[in-house]
Amino acid sequence: MTLPKHARAVIIGGGVIGCSVAYHLTKLGWTDVVLLERKQLTSGTTWHAAGLIGQLRASSNMTKLAKYTADLYSTIEEETGVATGFRKVGSISVALTHERHEELRRTAAMARAFGVPVEEIDTAEIKRKYAHLNTSDVVGGVYLPSDGQGDPANIALAMAKGARQRGAQIFERTKATRVTRDGQRITAVDWASEDGSSGTITCDHVVNCAGMWGREVGQMLGVNVPLQACEHFYIVSEPIPGLEALPVLRVPDECAYYKEDAGKMMLGAFEPKSKPWGMNGIPETFEFDQLPEDFDHFEPILEAAVNRMPMLAEAGIHTFFNGPESFTPDNAYYLGQAREMENVWVAAGFNSIGIQSAGGAGMALAQWMEDGAKPFDLGDVDIARAQPFQRNRRYLKERVTETLGLLYADHYPYRQKATARGVRRTPFHQQLLERGAVMGEIAGWERANWYANEGQSPEYAYSWKRQNFFDSVAREHKAIRENVGMYDMSSFGKLRVEGPDSETFLNHVCGADMSVPVGKIVYTQFLNTRGGIEADVTVTRLTETCYLVVTPAATRAADQTWLQRHVGDKRVIVTDVTAGEGVLAVMGPNARQVMQAVSPDDFSNDANPFGTAQEIEIGLGTARVHRVSYVGELGWEIYIPADQAGHVFETLWEAGQDFGLTLCGMHAMDTCRIEKAFRHFGHDITCEDHVLEAGLGFAVKTAKPDFIGRDAVLQKREAGLQNRLVQFRLTDPEPLLYHHEPILRDGEIVGYLSSGAYGHHLGGAIGMGYVPCVGETVEQVLASTYEIDVAGVRVKAEASLRPMYDPTSARVRG
Missing domain, CATH: 3.30.9.10 (D-Amino Acid Oxidase, subunit A, domain 2)
Known part of the structure; x- marks a missing residue:
């Protein structure tokens, strides 16, 4: 058997996914593509798939990929002569x-x-x-x-033939056995054939399409692919x-x-x-x-x-x-560039929807490999979300006993996984449980989502209507708005960026100006070259050469990878220090009184204005306080060394009793943030959403030169906005919003909500979503009549481009 000595891309795995990636790479002109299949094409799981091809998925872009898949399967037979058996039966x-x-x-x-x-x-x-x-x-x-x-095996074979017709080489009964690494790159793949021959292919890219072997092939390639x-x-x-x-x-x-x-x-x-x-x-x-x-x-x-x-x-x-x-642990497949290596790509773990996903997934990955950037938002399936601990085999075994069944389970809002829980716990975990916390999970972190009222069972009772936590969250929300609430933010990612070039480096990566005094906190985004938002973070300057980047828990790993991939020759080190500090947020009109009760330091506006951090004494220990807010109220995020976290919690809790301090959860944080129209990364803002159309132009400083996305921001300012992110409030207080509900403008669907939650202070469900506005003024956008389609019922909605709650931000600066 004669294999080439070099390939631009080596694809490992000849199921429907590997064949699709090969097909779509060759469509983009990649002629030197090699696919290695250990046995025979489709012989792993593709051959016995049911072949259901649905078009509606859980998000707009996943639906776009599914529709592309169906279109491809209906036309590829004409191109290749291989019948796919595709029938549009509904x-x-x-x-x-x-x-x-x-x-x-x-x-x-x-x-x-x-x-x-x-x-x-x-x-x-x-x-x-x-x-x-x-x-x-x-x-x-x-x-x-x-x-x-359709016919799963023939669909795969049709794409394999299409790839061969454009120059790809496919070798069956040929196994990838080991690789050669040079730093964070794979430079060569060794292979062995069943006929006894073997050899090495040098390569520019490697794609893991190994299906149920994906975890083990990932280990060989030096990347984490948690599946079972x-x-x-x-x-x-x-x-x-x-x-x-x-x-x-x-x-x-x-x-x-x-x-x-x-x-x-x-x-x-x-x-x-x-x-x-x-x-x-x-x-x-x-x-x-x-x-x-x-x-x-x-x-x-x-x-x-x-x-x-x-x-x-x-x-x-x-x-x-x-x-x-x-x-996979979250029932979504893995697609994209692996975090650990520069030239390793993954398309695996398709959770029994591989046939209906293969066409679109192969197209999207090929375009990503061609451009070096995601073609559109793929956050639902991006391999960057995989957590290192998830490769644990006992964890995977326990979790997948549940995830297969979740495909047909009721997809209730806020539904939590029941298996393989408790892996990552904040320093306050037990103290919160003792006080009625009901935990949710994100990226393995156990987080208090809400607190049971007296006599209430501390567990979810799911529904599409008002769930059993509705009144509890209303109570927590009221405490934050009218008195003082405290919630645990320890799971949020903390990335320490330090080195002589840290200021220059962050000025290149961030849209905002990082040339600020020590102690200053800057709200900013990492932009891509299209002006889309890759991360939504706060950056605190701790010293002349050190910054702390705080990210959402779910995207910490991806955000760290984004930073590291842009370091270049800068003298900078990026370190994950998330577990090193516990974080408690004390928020509400009476937050200052609580802080003054536990610390001799000065929390006045003069000593600690909004957007600054300071070191303080607290109880018998020390901490660092950040005066910022994701709930739209006066407050502080308190960063506490992990060894002192228990003591500081007790100190705050005991002092807070005199002020009616209320423990709050992540649901209350979400209901408060949506009233203030604060954006939620992954929903309201993604890599596909232009920072200006997201209403975040205030966080971008184009006066500074040479930052990623600067040209796209300037071009958008010149050309004008195509969409605006609008906040909505239902005038009927009864219906609930979650996300993806259609937005109707003057009776016509123009978009859908990117996020939704109940505004307990504003007295109705609140949603956010993009509305087309080409050539329109703000006044023209707001002059229309808006409705939201809630399960087939059109509900009137008020629209606003300014936050409906505290539009001048007077409260956070109080």
Whole structure:
């Protein structure tokens, strides 16, 4: 076997994802692409996939990728001559409960916002479209006419042929065995073939598309890819006389999906507690393999299915199939440039939606590799979100027992994972639990989301309506607005940037001016060359040569990587010091009195004005206080050495009793920030959102030269805004907003909410979202009539371009 000595890109893994990446790289003109497949193309998990191809995903860009996928599968046959079996049969999702029906109706509203054809259908229409279905307890459903199904293996082979036609070389039965590294780059990949030959390919890029082997291949490449295989079950019936083409059917309340295929019926399951597989490694001989049957595990699904689809009781089972698929800790796949290496890319962990994701994922990754920058916001799936601890095999085993089932679980707002919890705890964890904290999790961190009222069970009771924490959060919100509240911010990322060139370096990376006195806090963004927002942070100058960058907990790793990749030849070191300090925020009109009760230092505006930090004595110890606020009130974030955190908490808690100090959680912080129209990174602002259109031009100082994104800011100022981020308040106090609800302007959908929460002080649900405004003044934008589509009901909304709460920020400066 003769393999080339060099390739621009070496792709490891020949499933549908690897074939898609090869296909899309060659479409961009990358002719020297090599794909290595350890056995035969599709022989891992692609060959046994169900082949469901849905177009509606949980965000606009994921939907864009899914729509691209469906379009590709419908046209690639003409290009390659390989039949993909793609049929646009539509799909129906049905609800057996009113809660699920609310979810489906909100899903339909989201589809309208994303431009996906959708119909809300009643029980009679469901029965008309799916005569075989028992609809006796069906509440309602949603029909997506443009969804489809296809032949997974042929889809992969079509893309493989398309890649070959444009110069890619694909080698089966050829395994990548080791790599050569030079610093943070892979310079060569060693391979070994089943015919006994072996060799080395030097390369510019390596792409990990190894599917359920992705974690182990990641280790070989020096990158973290936390995923784990699970058993996935389905049955295929004997031929059913008279069975014709039908829409794909999902009955999530029974964890089941149905697909007609060649006169047979397939029944698949996403059961609530799944079975991890391959904990001790995947056998070297694995190729088109099936796992042992486990009828006892599948029987509850089948029992419900026979009631739901009575014809299954008469049809024999032709195939009982059990095969492995890879799952990730958060049920989203991994895509993008690995944090640890400069030229390693990942497309893996597709959580049983690999076929419907492959086309778009391959396109997006190829464009990212071509441009060296994300083509649009891919935060939902960016591999940079993976936490180092998540590669732990026991953690992965415990978590994926849940994540497979979450695909069809009720997707309630604020739903928390139940498994593999408690990994990362702040210094105040136990003290908060003892006082009624109900914990949520983000990036592994346990965080107090809300506090149970007296006599209330400290756990979530989920719903699409007002959840059991609504009144608790209202109480916490009121304390912050009218008195004083305290919440734990220890999970927020803390990056220490130090060295002789730290000022010059941060002036290059940040939009704001970093040439500030020691003790000054600067709110700023990391911009990309398009003026989009890569990070939303505060930067505090601790000394002449040292700054502290504070980031959201979920993006700390990505933000650190962004900084490190732009260091160049600057004399700067970036260090994660998140765990070194606990952080308590004391916020509200009476925050100053509480601070003065625990410290002899001066907290007046003269001594400690807004936007500055100072070292203080507190209790028997010391801390550093930052006078900033994410809730729109007077307050301080108190940074405490981890060894003194317990003592400082006790000191504040005891002193706070005289002032009615209330412990608050992350939900209250969110409800307060949205009233103040503070942006939430990942929702309201992303790498795709221009900093000026996000209303953050005040944080960009174009008078300073040579910072990333400066030209894009100047160009946008010259050309004018295309969109504006607008704050909305529903005039009806009852409905709730979360995100992705359609925005209607003068009766027409013009966008969707990027975030939503309840404004307890303003007396209604608050949302934020972008509204097109080409050639319009502020007055013209606000002159329109606005409504928000809440689960199919249009609700009138007030619109504002200034914060509805304290627009002059007088309170934070009080």
